[in-house]
Amino acid sequence: MQPVVTLLSLLLALAAGSAIIAATGNDPSEVFQRMLRSTFGSGYGFGQVLFRSTTLVLTGLAVALPFRVRLFNVGAEGQLLMGSFAAALCGVFLPATTHPALAVPATIFVAMAAGSFWALTAGVLKVRFGVNEVISTIMLNFIAQAITGYLLTNFFAVPSTVHTAAMAPGSNLPGLDALFGLSWHSPANFSTLLVIGISASAALLLFRSRYGYTMIAAGLNPEAARHAGIATNSRILGSLAIGGALAGLGAANLVLGYKHWFEAGMTSGAGFMGIAVALLAGAHPIWILMSALLFGWLDYGGLTVNTMVPKEVFMIVQAVTILAIISFPALPGMRRRG
Amino acid sequence: MTEPINMTIRLTGITKSFGEFRANDAVSLLVHPGTIHALVGENGAGKSTLSNILYGLLQPDAGTLEINGRPVTFDSPRQSIEAGIGMVHQHFMLIPTLTVAENIILGGEPAPLFAPLSRKRVHREILELSRRHGMELDPDAPVSTLSVGEQQRVEILKVLHRNARLLILDEPTAVLSPPETERLFTALRSLAAEGRSVLLVTHKLDEVLEVSDEVSVMRKGKLAGTMPTREATKGSLARLMVGRDVLLRTDNPPQQAGKAVLSVEGLGYVTPDGRAKLNDLNLRVHAGEVYGIAGVEGNGQRELFSLLWGTYDHSARVSGNISVEGVSLIGLHPAGIADIGVSMIPEDRLGCAIVPEFGIEENLLFGRHRERTFHKGVGFDREKVRRETKRLIGAYDIRFSGKLNPPISSLSGGNQQKLVLARELERPGIRLLLLAQPTRGVDIGAIELIHKRIIEARGRGMAILLVSSELEELIALSTRIGCIFEGRIRHEFSEEAVRNGRDHASGFEKEIGLHIT
Numbered sequence: 001m002q003p004v005v006t007l008l009s010l011l012l013a014l015a016a017g018s019a020i021i022a023a024t025g026n027d028p029s030e031v032f033q034r035m036l037r038s039t040f041g042s043g044y045g046f047g048q049v050l051f052r053s054t055t056l057v058l059t060g061l062a063v064a065l066p067f068r069v070r071l072f073n074v075g076a077e078g079q080l081l082m083g084s085f086a087a088a089l090c091g092v093f094l095p096a097t098t099h100p101a102l103a104v105p106a107t108i109f110v111a112m113a114a115g116s117f118w119a120l121t122a123g124v125l126k127v128r129f130g131v132n133e134v135i136s137t138i139m140l141n142f143i144a145q146a147i148t149g150y151l152l153t154n155f156f157a158v159p160s161t162v163h164t165a166a167m168a169p170g171s172n173l174p175g176l177d178a179l180f181g182l183s184w185h186s187p188a189n190f191s192t193l194l195v196i197g198i199s200a201s202a203a204l205l206l207f208r209s210r211y212g213y214t215m216i217a218a219g220l221n222p223e224a225a226r227h228a229g230i231a232t233n234s235r236i237l238g239s240l241a242i243g244g245a246l247a248g249l250g251a252a253n254l255v256l257g258y259k260h261w262f263e264a265g266m267t268s269g270a271g272f273m274g275i276a277v278a279l280l281a282g283a284h285p286i287w288i289l290m291s292a293l294l295f296g297w298l299d300y301g302g303l304t305v306n307t308m309v310p311k312e313v314f315m316i317v318q319a320v321t322i323l324a325i326i327s328f329p330a331l332p333g334m335r336r337r338g
Numbered sequence: 339m340t341e342p343i344n345m346t347i348r349l350t351g352i353t354k355s356f357g358e359f360r361a362n363d364a365v366s367l368l369v370h371p372g373t374i375h376a377l378v379g380e381n382g383a384g385k386s387t388l389s390n391i392l393y394g395l396l397q398p399d400a401g402t403l404e405i406n407g408r409p410v411t412f413d414s415p416r417q418s419i420e421a422g423i424g425m426v427h428q429h430f431m432l433i434p435t436l437t438v439a440e441n442i443i444l445g446g447e448p449a450p451l452f453a454p455l456s457r458k459r460v461h462r463e464i465l466e467l468s469r470r471h472g473m474e475l476d477p478d479a480p481v482s483t484l485s486v487g488e489q490q491r492v493e494i495l496k497v498l499h500r501n502a503r504l505l506i507l508d509e510p511t512a513v514l515s516p517p518e519t520e521r522l523f524t525a526l527r528s529l530a531a532e533g534r535s536v537l538l539v540t541h542k543l544d545e546v547l548e549v550s551d552e553v554s555v556m557r558k559g560k561l562a563g564t565m566p567t568r569e570a571t572k573g574s575l576a577r578l579m580v581g582r583d584v585l586l587r588t589d590n591p592p593q594q595a596g597k598a599v600l601s602v603e604g605l606g607y608v609t610p611d612g613r614a615k616l617n618d619l620n621l622r623v624h625a626g627e628v629y630g631i632a633g634v635e636g637n638g639q640r641e642l643f644s645l646l647w648g649t650y651d652h653s654a655r656v657s658g659n660i661s662v663e664g665v666s667l668i669g670l671h672p673a674g675i676a677d678i679g680v681s682m683i684p685e686d687r688l689g690c691a692i693v694p695e696f697g698i699e700e701n702l703l704f705g706r707h708r709e710r711t712f713h714k715g716v717g718f719d720r721e722k723v724r725r726e727t728k729r730l731i732g733a734y735d736i737r738f739s740g741k742l743n744p745p746i747s748s749l750s751g752g753n754q755q756k757l758v759l760a761r762e763l764e765r766p767g768i769r770l771l772l773l774a775q776p777t778r779g780v781d782i783g784a785i786e787l788i789h790k791r792i793i794e795a796r797g798r799g800m801a802i803l804l805v806s807s808e809l810e811e812l813i814a815l816s817t818r819i820g821c822i823f824e825g826r827i828r829h830e831f832s833e834e835a836v837r838n839g840r841d842h843a844s845g846f847e848k849e850i851g852l853h854i855t
Contacts, residue, residue, distance in 0.1 A: 208717045210707060217704065220693045226649055227682065227690045228705030229673030 006280065009324035010294075017317035026308050034308070035301035045304065047176060047186020052270075053296030054188070054253045055080070057195040059274025060292050061202050062119070062247035064283035066133075066239040068206060069219040069232075073240065075122060075137025076247040077271025078144035079115035083248025085148045086114035087255045088262030089156065091167025103170035108252055115248020116241045118144060123240035127233045133240075141271070152264060163263035173257040189257030195289075198246065202285035205242075215239055247271060273299070276322045343533040344371035345405060345422055345503040347392070352401035354387055361387040362398070363559040369504065369552075374526055374536040376546040376567070379556035380579055380781035381751055385539050388556070389506050392537070393425045394418035424497025425506040428513075430489050434482035438475050439464055442496045460499075467498050471528040472521065486636070487518035494525065505529065506537045511545060515634040516809065516851030523549045543572045544810065544844070555579055580783050587814050588789035592837065595817065596625030597663075599770050599801035600646075604658035607641045607825070610651060615641040617825040618658070621803075623770065628792070628802040630816030630836075631827075632809060633854045638825035639774070639805045640685075646772050646803070647682045648672050662770055673708065678769075681762040685774035685805070687751070691758045694747035698738070699727045701746045702761050709766070730760040735787055752784025759788055763795050771795065774805045789815060809847045813840055821853035829853040 018028035039045040059076040066073040090110040094103055122140055125131040156164045173190040176182060206212040218225040218235040225232050254266055277295050281287035295318060302314030347369040354362040362384045369375045379385045390396040392403070394412030403410050405421055412418040415425070432441050439460055464477045473491040481489060490510060497505055507526075511519045526536050526549060538550060546553050547567060554564040555578040562578045576584050600623040607616035616638045623629040633639055644650040646660060648671045660667040665678050672682070684690040692701050703712060703723055712718050712726075727743075730736070734756045738749050746754055755776070762771065776792065777785045792815055796802055806812050812819055819836055820827040831839065831850070839846030 210713070210717060213700070213703070213707060213718070217693050217696070217700075220695050221689070224690050224693055224704070227647065227672060227684055229671065229676050229708070231671070231673075 005325060005328045006282070008328060009280075009321050012324045013317050013321035016320045017313060020313050020316060021309050024309050024313070031305050031308055034305050035297075038304035039297055039301050043182060043184035044186050045300065047184040047188035048300045049293070049296045050176070050188040050192050051186060051253065051258065051296075052299050053292040054192045054195050055250045055267075055270040056273055056277045056292035056295050056299075057199060057288055058246050058250045058253070059271045060277030060281065060288040061199065061274075061285060062115075062243040062271075063274050063278035064281065064285065064288060065202065065206070065215075065243040065246070066119075066236075067219075067278060067283040068212075069215050069235050069239045070222070071126075071236060071239060072134050073119065073122070073137055073243055074134055074275065075119060075140050075271070076243075076274040077267060077269065078137065078141035079118045079244045079247035080250040080254075080267050080271045081141075081144045081148050082118045083111035083115035084251040084255050084267065085151070085262050086248070087111035087251035088164050088167060091171040091255070091260070092156070092165050094168040094171060096168050096170075098168050098170040100170045100172075103168055104173065104256065107167065107171040107256060108249065111248045111251035111255070112245040113248070115250075116245040119240040119244025119247070120237060123237045127236055148262070149264065152262065156262075162265075163259070164261045166260050167255070171256055172260055173252060175257070187258040189253065191253035191257045194252065198249070199285045199289050202246075206285065211238070247274070273318070276318055279322055279325055343503055345535060346371055346407070347423075347504055347535065348404040348407075349388075349392070350402045350404070352388065352391060352398045352403075354391060354396060354398050360559045362391070364401070365556070365559075365561045366401075367554055367561065367564070369535050369537055371503075371535050372530050372533045373551040374530050374538055374549055376538045376540060376550035376553040377556065378540055378543065378546055378553060378575060378579060379562075380541065380783075381779055382781070383556040383579070384559040385556055386508070387559075389425070389508060389537065389539050392418070392504075393423060393506060419500055419502070422501060422503040423506065424500060424502025424504070426490065426493045426497060426508065426510060428508045428510070430493055432481045432489055432492060435480060437478050437480055438484070438492050438495075439477035441481055441492055442477075442499050463499060464495060467495055470532075471498075471525045473525050485518075486513045486634075487515070487521070490514070490522070491525075498529075502534070504535045504537065506539065508539045509541070510538070511540070511542065512807070513635060515855045516847055517855050518634075519545070542808075543575050546570075546575065547572060557581055576782055580781070582783075584782055584786055588786065588793055590793055590814060590840070592833075593626050593797065593817070595627040595833075596799060598622045599625050600660070600662055600803060602642075602646075602658070602660050605642070605645065605660065606655075606657035607638070607645060607650070608655040610653045615825050616645075619822075619826050621820055621827055621830075623801045623803050625769070625801050626796055626799045627817040628796050628804055628815050630812040630819040631803070631805045631822050632812050632819055632850050633805075633822035635807060637822050637854070639822060641825075642822075643682070643684070643772055643774055643805065646675075646680075647684075648675050676705070676708075676765075679765075679767045680770045680772065681765050681768045682772040683758055683762050683774060683776060685778060687754060687758060687779070692746050692754060695745055697743035698731070698736075698746055698749075698757060699723050699743050701757060702727050702730065704761070706761060706765060711766075730757070730764060734760040734791065736760070750781065750784075752780040755780050755788065756784060759791060763791060763800075769801060771800055771802045773802055775807065776804070777806075777808070777811060785811075809850055810843065812850075813843055813846060819850065821850060823854050 021028040021031050039049050062076040063073050087107045087110055090107045122133050122136040125136045126133050158165055176188040177184055214230045215235050218230050218232045222232050277291045281291040298314045302311045349367040352362050352365045377385050391398050394415045394417055461477045468475050475491055550567045553567050553570055555562040602621045605616050605619040608614050736753050736756045776788055817833050819831040821829045
């Protein structure tokens, strides 16, 4: 049932994308071929796809875990921003000689704590005051945008730039080139390997641990979970805390692995795209790897054919995929009898 | 209005399938004018499907409908209403803020949108109709001030006011107290005497025998038989419903009760908006005893159970004390209450007791996931859970077809309930069971087993607090019975009184009825 929906949605989105490409006066098959060549056909392109997918895996998980407890975390963008900013500041303030064994864990911890804190704010508002998490996470996105922007321009930006100073070199993560002796010259780094492990752990947490069992139960039938002695509020907070931490961990890829500083606009909407990634994967941590790869490919692939078709076309393709996934199960023929 | 009030309805070969499932299979039924025709069957036997077809909510795949010999087809309830068929649903469809008269007119207004409504005429008609059939009501009373029984009268008057000549009533007594049930039956007899026909959809065999003229039994989508009620007995109807002999009353041997396990003293509960739901409620349940609470729904049973299980609204005002062998339960959460050997089977099975999407095994763990014996590392010992599930499936005769661990939603209500019962009764160290509506929505065959297991658990020394809207069930299972009315135990029947009452059940039911209204 679910795989069929996903497949149909993808086909529909691809058809819609082709139609739009054709409408712009280009040959869809040529455009897609060029996209494939420039991404999977070159080390640099493939590295770019991996790099973008890596952030998407994390923001996707940040949406998917709370989703299992019936929470719609629209705030991965804000959580990623806070995490990235905090990580960069931590790296900036660490002594330049700090050993990597200390600097890397320290900055990663700060990034996760900041993301987690930001998501927990929405969690507390929900548990304590009954504020709908969709609204609070959207608002928290704005606040995160404003806070980081204000602090950056007024206090931390290197004069006449939009980024902070570089972090202590000890907190930098090695690139894939250095790790495997490649010469892709892409921003892909150690974080890509990290997120594969993270996804597997998230799957274990959800489907193999007692905590995950209670999380899923609380999401499927909150009233029954309460009767079964599961503290549903603590699962709400827990899932948001973990989700926020993972969104914050996106800093490992963007800051520690690539830029080595915080820069205005560096998250480029990866938090929002995480929603699409999670929905396409049915909030399943392993499928999120696949779905993040697809969206990462569309994201970078769209850029490579920018001279032929505007990048916006691929944003439409992404959005249509999600709309289709949400709408298909609601069609009369697709609904199972209760 | 000019049509005669007499209406003969004939259904021939009605068949209706949902996917693979045949809800109705060549059902033929004849309802004579001026009779009360009972339609009985277990859950899922196809009663609702058939009445929905008759009311135009569903369209049959095959078969015909005839009214007074003329074939008819209904694409929607509007057409069946015009043909003179009215339906009183189990859940009322009234607007609480409107008056009785307004609710009755609603949906049946004279055709032109802005035509004036003659309220006076409507009032007169309502008064006249209600008096004629012994259903007195004030047309100006807001529906929110009415009792459940009175609301049902509004529903019946609504369909009568639209000149229904065949009334379909879906489980009309489920929410009524015994005296209200009596009044309803009087009204139904009066309607039949006038020449109208009544189709009474129910699963309560006593009521069928008491009020109906003819009875049709459905089993697994097929009509198992139709007969004049005077030729039917409870046993013969039950056999037709289930397809085998069933024990209608479980053996309930006397048993010496032990020490008090649950004591409830002076319990009071006032909702956050200031309504007193419990008021100085006192009761004690001893080891090896089933304490039954009889009462009309809404008299505090739900609040009592929510307090006992720690799921009440914590902003409500609670007074008095609840203790289990000296340990106070007030302020504890369900997990803490479960830890001291208490277990709970809530009345709303789908909403509160199971996770429908989970498999049988995951549902067996549900609420018992804290038990060490099922743990392994950070997860569960799947192998052990599987073995335990297998054992309970055997011991409680839980039936399902096909897969190894199907989602529990694919099981019948009776089998779901057996699983819930198995899970709770088999908790290690359980001393007290809170049991609400153990056989609601459960078929007769499963009721037999559930009752047996409850008596067995009592035999092992468990204290059981039972709430049920079925007086028959309370009388069959309880050691003592407390009658709850407006949030307090108004009368308590001793063990001796219950034992004697069991021998003349219908008289005893009436006696209980006096204390709960």
